[in-house]
Amino acid sequence: MYKPVIGLEVHAQLSTKTKLFCSCSTEHENLPPNTNVCPICMGFPGTLPVVNKKAVEYAIKAGIALNCEISNYSKFDRKNYFYPDLPKGYQISQYDLPLCRNGYIDLYVDGEIKRIRIKRIHLEEDAGKLLHIGSGDRLSESDYSLVDFNRAGIPLIEIVTEPDINSPKEARLLLQELRLILRYLGISSGDMEKGSLRCDANISIQTEEGKFGTRTEIKNVNSFFSLEKALEYEIERQVEILKRGEEVIQETRHWDEKNQKTISLRSKEEAEDYRYFPEPDLPPLIVTEEMRERLNNEIPELPSKRRERYLNLGLSPIEVEILVSDKDLSEFFDKSLRIYNNPKNLHSWLSVEILSYLNENKIEFKDLEIEPEKFIRLIEMVDKNEITRPVAKEVLKKYLFQKEDPLVIIEKEGLKTVSDTSYLQDVIKRVISNNPKAVEDWKKGKKQVINFLVGQVMRETKGRASLDIVKNLLEEELNKL
Numbered sequence: 001m002y003k004p005v006i007g008l009e010v011h012a013q014l015s016t017k018t019k020l021f022c023s024c025s026t027e028h029e030n031l032p033p034n035t036n037v038c039p040i041c042m043g044f045p046g047t048l049p050v051v052n053k054k055a056v057e058y059a060i061k062a063g064i065a066l067n068c069e070i071s072n073y074s075k076f077d078r079k080n081y082f083y084p085d086l087p088k089g090y091q092i093s094q095y096d097l098p099l100c101r102n103g104y105i106d107l108y109v110d111g112e113i114k115r116i117r118i119k120r121i122h123l124e125e126d127a128g129k130l131l132h133i134g135s136g137d138r139l140s141e142s143d144y145s146l147v148d149f150n151r152a153g154i155p156l157i158e159i160v161t162e163p164d165i166n167s168p169k170e171a172r173l174l175l176q177e178l179r180l181i182l183r184y185l186g187i188s189s190g191d192m193e194k195g196s197l198r199c200d201a202n203i204s205i206q207t208e209e210g211k212f213g214t215r216t217e218i219k220n221v222n223s224f225f226s227l228e229k230a231l232e233y234e235i236e237r238q239v240e241i242l243k244r245g246e247e248v249i250q251e252t253r254h255w256d257e258k259n260q261k262t263i264s265l266r267s268k269e270e271a272e273d274y275r276y277f278p279e280p281d282l283p284p285l286i287v288t289e290e291m292r293e294r295l296n297n298e299i300p301e302l303p304s305k306r307r308e309r310y311l312n313l314g315l316s317p318i319e320v321e322i323l324v325s326d327k328d329l330s331e332f333f334d335k336s337l338r339i340y341n342n343p344k345n346l347h348s349w350l351s352v353e354i355l356s357y358l359n360e361n362k363i364e365f366k367d368l369e370i371e372p373e374k375f376i377r378l379i380e381m382v383d384k385n386e387i388t389r390p391v392a393k394e395v396l397k398k399y400l401f402q403k404e405d406p407l408v409i410i411e412k413e414g415l416k417t418v419s420d421t422s423y424l425q426d427v428i429k430r431v432i433s434n435n436p437k438a439v440e441d442w443k444k445g446k447k448q449v450i451n452f453l454v455g456q457v458m459r460e461t462k463g464r465a466s467l468d469i470v471k472n473l474l475e476e477e478l479n480k481l
Contacts, residue, residue, distance in 0.1 A: 063100030
């Protein structure tokens with residue numbers, strides 16, 4: 001029995017306005033190359049870095065949220081390696097004295113809680129970006145490469161887990177939960193497709209005798225799906241090697257999305273390869289008790305607590321995940337719940353009508369202009385049979401698109417529910433007369449045909465008829481035949 005042993009190294013860009021050690025803007029998407037740069041982030045001789053206080057605070061918030069010990073004293077180090085997109089020839093990072101350490105995250109996996117330990121969280125600067133020109137998207141496949149330093153110096157936190165993960169699914173769930181926490185904290189966008197969240201996975205195979213195998217690293221995985229697939233492939237690859245009686249080589253590998261396999265990049269570096277030494281141009285980071293307490297008070301309700309609260313409202317685990325997965329949607333639910341105490345029905349409207357609208361228009365909830373009071377008034381009108389749900393659905397779409405008050409739309413278009421029985425009886429008789437086959441089916445005992453006839457009446461009344469009244473009147477008319 002072979003057991004996978006997995007640890008993650010997650011790099012998250014922090015959502016500060018300026019870079020980690022200079023005043024350059026962190027904006028780097030869709031900008032001309034090498035425009036948000038200065039002598040400091042380009043590593044010119046004689047320049048001196050100054051630490052971005054907000055980045056330090058964001059890193060501490062991440063540590064608090066992940067139950068870490070926050071170091072009173074930490075320092076920066078120089079991590080030396082040579083790559084075209086690293087302008088100084090070294091990266092300012094943290095090595096032996098990180099800002100946060102010894103934390104944990106409780107992960108919900110297959111109905112059980114699994115605790116994954118967090119070894120450390122440290123601050124460091126991002127490198128630039130290589131643009132490979134040619135037949136492939138990797139350096140070895142390109143004709144030449146260009147370097148854009150706009151990203152160089154953007155603050156990162158690196159979250160390093162202990163090797164407590166034992167399946168690709170656990171790794172994916174952990175990465176998803178970490179991104180969710182960072183978004184709830186408001187310290188990182190977590191957009192993997194834009195490179196704001198990147199993940200390296202270290203994996204080895206433990207044998208039946210309990211012996212740990214050689215560890216390999218899968219570098220820069222850029223999606224949840226890719227992380228799971230890459231680990232599945234690597235587990236199978238390493239197990240096959242061990243079954244043949246061979247040894248796994250310690251190396252860094254790349255996930256080839258096109259061919260769905262990992263490819264060797266280089267031999268795995270060890271700490272001594274980076275020749276770490278204390279950064280001489282930066283003083284130590286001192287975190288006071290007052291600072292720690294202030295930041296702790298700024299931590300919002302995190303996903304785990306929110307799940308617990310929603311479950312206590314009677315929502316199912318699936319319903320809870322729909323809400324918790326989007327902080328803006330979750331907060332709108334909370335605001336709406338204060339004026340409409342029916343969690344199940346409120347969730348139904350949000351998950352069916354609102355999310356459908358978002359998918360159709362390819363936008364996020366945060367982009368909606370929607371007021372809880374107007375949204376709830378629409379739901380209450382359906383509850384009171386003042387309008388039908390199909391009408392409310394169309395009014396909601398118009399409200400979201402046109403930004404016009406739902407009540408104004410209803411009054412202007414005369415959309416209130418039609419309950420006039422004499423009018424509805426005339427419509428029903430007309431529908432029965434126009435659908436002789438459905439009537440014959442009814443007479444033969446096919447009672448479900450009434451749903452078709454109800455639909456015809458609703459079409460005649462443009463969705464404004466009361467469903468209950470229509471169904472009762474239809475049955476009365478059909479039973480007379």
